[in-house]
Amino acid sequence: MNISEDELEQRLRAMFADERLDLPPPPDAGSVIVTGARRRRRRRHTVQAVAGVAAGVVAIAGGLTIFRLHTEDGTAVMSADGSVISVKPPENLTPGRQPEPSTPGPTSTQDIQVSPPPPASTSKPGRPRPSEQPSTLPRVTDGPLLASDGFGRLKLGMSEAEVAAQAVTLSETQAGAACSVYTVEGSGVPASATVVISKAVGLTVVTPAQVAHTAEGIGGGSTKEDILAAYPAAKEESGGVAAPTGAAAEYHFRLGGTGVVETSLMSLNQDCAG
Template sequence: MNESEDELEQRLRALFADERLGVEPTADAGPAIVAGARRRRRRQRALMASTGAVCALGLVMGGLTVFHLRAQDGTSEIAASRLTVDEPPVSVPESRPSTQVAAEPPSPAESPSDEIHASTPARPPTRSGTPASAAPPTKVTTGSLLTSDGLGGLKLGMTETQLADRGITLTNAKPSANCTYYDVQGAGVPAAVALVSPSSGVVAVKPDGIAHTPEGVGSGSSKDDVLARYPGTSTQSGGLVSPAGTDGSYHFTLSDDGAVASIDLHSTTQDCAG
């Protein structure tokens, strides 16, 4: 060591030994230092506790996220397996139990659309979105109009005197049991044959030629048309009998093909007409 270094060391020793550089501690310095140390330890403990809670929360959130992603992935795989026919069914995790039936792949000659069409029952054609129904009866309006009380001015129950007073003539009399058949002619009366009873007057009217009823049943109508228009129709030999008002009945004679050939009107209160 040279002289300059010795001098420097002596000066430093003198400087450090100087009392003016000394700092005297206060009386409460010890308790303050202890309290500060305690505060630092509490802060460190609180910081460590919060850091652990944050780490635990992060782990929980991470686990939930992974579980959610796996659940979504499993749901997507299940949905995809339902849309595809060739893929085998995807098993469902044990945490979400369910029953799933694997669809059998269609044969080469079939397709999913063919299976759908085959499983759908055939429906009859409809119009305007309503179910198909039977066609309404055909309404006949040709020929003479035979109502439930008579034909024009010729009415059931009229006596020969009443007919004469109305200008209706009775010709070609043909007795039958207690009654008489007449050819009827007169104003307002189509050509017809009437059966007249001495006690009950006109008990039957048969128009000449084609005729029809107010309900649209007449010559050419089918048996189904008669049944549809007149509930309570009964079947008799060679024809049908349908109610006509309260005191009469229509007698429909049917042809070989089942169509109406002629119509008679009979009174329900008579002693000679069949």
């Protein structure tokens, strides 16, 4: 029996339209569906929670069995499934020091920047301030000049007769067996002075009556520091300072409350008391 397509379509439509084929849902179908959905949701949440706890336990246990730290030489050893991998710490990681960040090198010629050299300084060094200038020793020029070899026309080593021939007058104040003390005055000396003359070696000591000054500017009022600065080889003695002058004589500066109060010239080659 041959049926055309149109007739087949009409029969199928009539069959599907038959009310006898309808299956009405039961009265409690909605509540059954909601209850089943809630049951499936609770099962899924329970399975996920159990799976998460199990995964955490496995990860902790695996971590404890996989990693071992060797602190003797700073090497970290990781072993898993029988395999061992040694990892050395960075060389720049030292105890108490943070690792230095590595600086990436230039990747191309465009990354390299060359800084220009600093400009040459053209400024000239400033002149020292007045306070930085070397201090100048105050020079004393008051009073007669007591030279390093004598006083006026009198020179160390002259005999009594030679001293008397220098236009001076000798007044004996103290006579001794070896040496005599005289007061000299006259045009042959800048000022009156006391001299000591040895019968063996001649004139040995000259002490002007006024506070004399030396060629180095030491005289009345000069301090001990001034003397030591002018004569580096000077040495302190009782009541003053002795300063060598040349190879055959020395100055003796007697100090008082205002500085030098008396200056004498003394020969090193003598047999008289100082």
